[in-house]
Amino acid sequence: MSSPIAIGHHEPPPLLVLYLLIHLLLGFQQLCYSLGTHSNNRITAAMPVPCLPDQSAALLRLKRSFTITNDSQCTLASWRAGTDCCRWEGVRCGGANGDGRVRSLDLARCFLESAAIDPALFDLTSLRYLNLARFERLKHLTHLNLSDASIQGKIPVGIRHLTNLVSLDLSTTFYLIDQDDYYLSFGTWSDPSWWVVEPNIGSLVANLSSLRELYLGRVDLSDNGEDWCTALTNSSTPQLQVLSLRHCRLFGPICTSLSSIHSLTEINLQYNDLYGPVPDSFADLHFLRVLDLADNDLEGLFPKRILQNRNLTTVHISYNTNIYGSLPNFSPDSSLTTLIVSSTNFSGPIPSSIGNLKSLNELGVASNDFRQELPSSIGQLTSLKLLEATGAGIVGTIPSWIANLTSLVLLRFSNCGLSGPIPSSIGNLKNLTRLELYRCNFYGTISPHIFNLTHLKVMYLHSNNLTGTVELSSFWKLPHLFSLNLSGNRLTVVDGDVNSSHVNNMDILRLASCNMSKFPDALRHMSFIHYLDLSDNKIPGAIPQWAWETWSQLVLLNISHNKFSSVGCNALPVDIESVDLSFNQFEGPISSSPIN
Ligand SMILES: *[C@@H]1O[C@H](CO)[C@@H](O)[C@H](O)[C@H]1NC(C)=O
Ligand SMILES: *[C@@H]1O[C@H](CO)[C@@H](O)[C@H](O)[C@H]1NC(C)=O
Ligand SMILES: *[C@@H]1O[C@H](CO)[C@@H](O)[C@H](O)[C@H]1NC(C)=O
Ligand SMILES: *[C@@H]1O[C@H](CO)[C@@H](O)[C@H](O)[C@H]1NC(C)=O
Ligand SMILES: *[C@@H]1O[C@H](CO)[C@@H](O)[C@H](O)[C@H]1NC(C)=O
Ligand SMILES: *[C@@H]1O[C@H](CO)[C@@H](O)[C@H](O)[C@H]1NC(C)=O
Ligand SMILES: *[C@@H]1O[C@H](CO)[C@@H](O)[C@H](O)[C@H]1NC(C)=O
Ligand SMILES: *[C@@H]1O[C@H](CO)[C@@H](O)[C@H](O)[C@H]1NC(C)=O
Ligand SMILES: *[C@@H]1O[C@H](CO)[C@@H](O)[C@H](O)[C@H]1NC(C)=O
Ligand SMILES: *[C@@H]1O[C@H](CO)[C@@H](O)[C@H](O)[C@H]1NC(C)=O
Ligand SMILES: *[C@@H]1O[C@H](CO)[C@@H](O)[C@H](O)[C@H]1NC(C)=O
Ligand SMILES: *[C@@H]1O[C@H](CO)[C@@H](O)[C@H](O)[C@H]1NC(C)=O
Secondary structure (H helix, E strand, C coil): CCCCCCCCCCCCCHHHHHHHHHHHCCCCEECCCCCCCCCCCCCCCCCCCCCCHHHHHHHHHHHHCCECCCCCCCCCCCCCCCCCHHHCCCEEECCCCCCCCEEEECCCCCCCEECCCCHHHHHCCCCCECCCCCHHHCCCCCEEECCCCCCCEECCHHHHHCCCCCEEECCCCEEEEEEECCEEEEEECCCCCCCEECCCHHHHHCCCCCCCEEECCCEECHHHHHHHHHHHHHCCCCCCCEEECCCCCCEECCCHHHHHCCCCCEEECCCCEEEECCCHHHHHCCCCCEEECCCCEEEEECCHHHHCCCCCCEEECCCEEEEEECCCCCCCCCCCCEEECCCEEECCCCCHHHHHCCCCCEEEEECCCCCECCCHHHHHCCCCCEEEEEECCECCECCHHHHHCCCCCEEEEEEECCEECCCHHHHHCCCCCEEEEECCEEEECCCHHHHHCCCCCEEECCCCEEEEEEEHHHHHCCCCCCEEECCCCEEEEECCCCCCHHHHHCCEEECCCCCCCCCCHHHHHCCCCCEEECCCCCCEEECCHHHHHHCCCCCEEECCCCEEEECCCCCCCCCCCEEECCCCCCCCCCCCCCCC
């Protein structure tokens, strides 16, 4: 795991705001109530039943346990004794005409604090939708969403007694730090070493016989060992529809008995360390819509039968390099919207019937042994937002029909046999945010048309055979670009005119083997840079002192194989993990150690 650098996330999502609050207010418990559906928003002519006295008394005691701070978005001014509590801010009561009992409490946006929640909360026995601790007394709860809540350590035991639960979400949000192929690391908005843990998933769900949705994203399940799957299927969850265990440190095989839970509609086991085959019996899950097994170590033949299930909307198995198989013919009545089998050992002909998949939004294909061009029928799939192709068997040039796929947001041809120039028609794909054409055999110069792609955030063109001189300043005109990799071509990269404020968006800049003979001036403005690779160039002289002052967030620095003569710094950035200064022309002692 690397340290959690929020690559490309200069603006944190709203969740982060909540998180920062939690972590800044040490000693307080941050409360976040959220709810599923309101059950009483129908307008009726009859007089609604006002709030029952015990309900308003409980709410008023609860109010006293909150601290309203400068950050609070609600003052709860409407929460006053003697008024109808069913009309108070964030409160809703149950029943068609109201039964005077609090059914839902929604203070999610209020940012209230509380050192200790008043147990009066548990007098609101009609509550259906709420996020909180001390669950066991909330017998009627059907939906519990504690995603990104401030629980740490083991999942509270009380949850096991909520026998009416239909939906349980204990996920922690995480993001990927994309550094390299086949090497993923993850970050969270909170402390990365901080995991919610569940050593016994079987016992967690044993009494939750009504459960239909189980989301445990980034809950550490590794203590369950290889038995996690049978432990789950041995338990009584006969109605389970959604099983989502993303990035849970799971290892071991997927048990065939998982398909004994006939109700399953979604299986999501992304980003684990699962090995062994994909059970053929998944094809017998008649209600299955989503199968996501990407980023594991699964192996063997992928059952073609699964791909023929016409109910499936999503099959995602990429980054399982030992899964092999081939695509079947697709009929027009297929429901697939996502089909990603790239970065696997898939091979065999890619059927032109893939053009029948009119609803397809995301397509990733692979061909390793079988040499073929991409079928032109893909050019008819004009709803595609993502297109990937991998494997030495994908040959030919970038097809002209690519210019028709104007909805594309991500285009990735990598580790492939494609060659020829990058066509200027790529400049038509105005919605692209990621253009990744790497480790193939592309040659020729970089077409200036790609600088028309003003939504680009990521551009990877490394490890091809591109030639010509390219000015870095052309890239700085792309206002959202934060990650650029031009390494390992036959390009000559020069500075150009540094005249753009966009330079300081850069997070990742990899310019290895780019025939550079001067330290790029633009680096002076890159105060958010985390990864910088300038290795294998011909840059002479001293590393400027401003560099060390500017790059305060640097995590990786590689300036090996250059002609540098002086390091010129006293201390390295605090978060630095890797520095490579080898094969330069440094002389004499390094005065004070640059290593912290
Ligand atoms: C809250 O806001 C007031 C007025 O703006 C200010 O005087 C006070 O210091 C703030 N309190 C905190 C804890 O930030
Ligand atoms: C739980 O809440 C989060 C944040 O509001 C939301 O993204 C997620 O979809 C919810 N989970 C379920 C199962 O509804
Ligand atoms: C970028 O370029 C480096 C060489 O500097 C290469 O090793 C690496 O795999 C590339 N990958 C990404 C994702 O940037
Ligand atoms: C399930 O409920 C039964 C009866 O209430 C109880 O004896 C048992 O301990 C519970 N199992 C778990 C794993 O909590
Ligand atoms: C699941 O049940 C089978 C048969 O009852 C048993 O042999 C196995 O040990 C159980 N596995 C777990 C992990 O509980
Ligand atoms: C598709 O789903 C329906 C129910 O929605 C089911 O009856 C049918 O058997 C499923 N088809 C397949 C091929 O599993
Ligand atoms: C890829 O699949 C072929 C069979 O299609 C197999 O012979 C080969 O060993 C596999 N390679 C890997 C790395 O799994
Ligand atoms: C691409 O679009 C053009 C114009 O809309 C159309 O004439 C052409 O047939 C399309 N090409 C493919 C391969 O779909
Ligand atoms: C491009 O993106 C914009 C904004 O998201 C969207 O409105 C537009 O429809 C997209 N264009 C295509 C061709 O999909
Ligand atoms: C795209 O870039 C080319 C070359 O830089 C330029 O001639 C052309 O006008 C640009 N087109 C648009 C629509 O911006
Ligand atoms: C790169 O292109 C040159 C000719 O322009 C060719 O000689 C060389 O073999 C190519 N290298 C690769 C790795 O394809
Ligand atoms: C550089 O920026 C200045 C002011 O922002 C502008 O006047 C000038 O035209 C720019 N030069 C180039 C070459 O873009």
